Amino acid sequence: MSKLVIVGTVAFDTIATPFGKTDKILGGAAIFIGLAASQFDIDGAIVSVVGGDFPKEYIKMLQNKGLDVTGLDIVESGKTFFWSGKYHNDMNTRDTLVTELNVLADFKPKVPEFYKDAEVVMLGNLHPMVQLSVIEQIPVRPKLVVLDTMNFWMDNALKELLQVIAKVDVITINDEEARQLTGEYSLVVAAKKIMTMGPKYVVIKKGEHGALLFYDDEVFYAPALPLEVVFDPTGAGDTFAGGFTGYITKTKDYSYENLKKAIIYGSTLASFCVEKFGTERMLEITEKEIHQRLRQFKSLTQFDIELI
C-alpha cells in the first residue's frame, strides 16, 4: 500500500455557529485530514502532539480507522492545542476567539522510520517550522508534498512559511489567504504569483463556492455541492485536503489530470464534514454514501451543449 504522512494539529475545539455551540470536542487539522484520507485503502500516519488531557479513546478511534499513531507524541505534563471559533450568520466567515498552542509550542515532530519513504506528504496546518522539519526528515523526495496553511501563520511566522512554500509541489489555501499572501485581489494573478514562490500546483478553496486548481496557464474548477444542511464548516478545508491527498496516494498518479479528480474527491468528502458539528459526520459516513455523492457531483457539472 502507498504511504501518506500527515502532519497537523490534533486539537480540542469549541465551536459556535448560528445553530448552536459545542463544549470541547475533538478537532485539529491532522484529525480531519486523517479521517478523510482513511476512506481510501492506503497506509496513513499522523505526526502530531497532544497533552496528557487527550482521551485515549480518541487515539483508539484513529487506530480503528487504520491510521498509524506512532508519530503522535503524548506530553503527559502538557495540555492539548486548543482553538475556539465563532461563525457569522452567513457561515462563510468566522472569528477565531482563542488559539492556545500549549504542547504545540515546543513540538519537535518525529516521522516514524517506516514512513520515511512515503509517496505523499500532507503538511497540514501548524507552525511552518514543524512542517519544514517533517520535509527534512524524509531522505528521498516524496512524489508529492502538499501544504495547507492559514492566515494565523502568515501573521505570526511569514518568513518560515515562505521557506516551506518554496519546498512543496502543491499548496491548498483559501481565497482570502491567497490574497493576503500575495497582495493581489485577482485569484488568477494570486495563483500565478504563488507558483513563482515554489508550488507547481495551487488549489484555492472558496468555501461553499468550491475550489480552483491552477497549473501553468491551466485552471480547473470543482464546485461545492449545494447542500440542504450546512451546520458547521469547521474542518472542511482539512477534510478537502485529506480527500485530495488520500485519493492521490491511493491512485499513485501525480499528473494534472489526476489532480483534477482528486479535488472532486476532496470536495465530496468536505461536503459531508459540514453537515454536523466537528468530526461527527466524518466518523459515520459509508462508502455507499460517498459514491452516491460522487454521482451527484457528476450530474451537477455535466451538460451537453451545441454551438449554434
Ligand code: AMP
Ligand atoms: P478549517 O476549518 O479547515 O480551517 O480547520 C479547522 C481546524 O483547524 C480546527 O479543528 C482547529 O483545531 C484547527 N486550527 C485552528 N487554528 C489553527 C492554527 N493556527 N494552526 C493549526 N490548526 C488550527
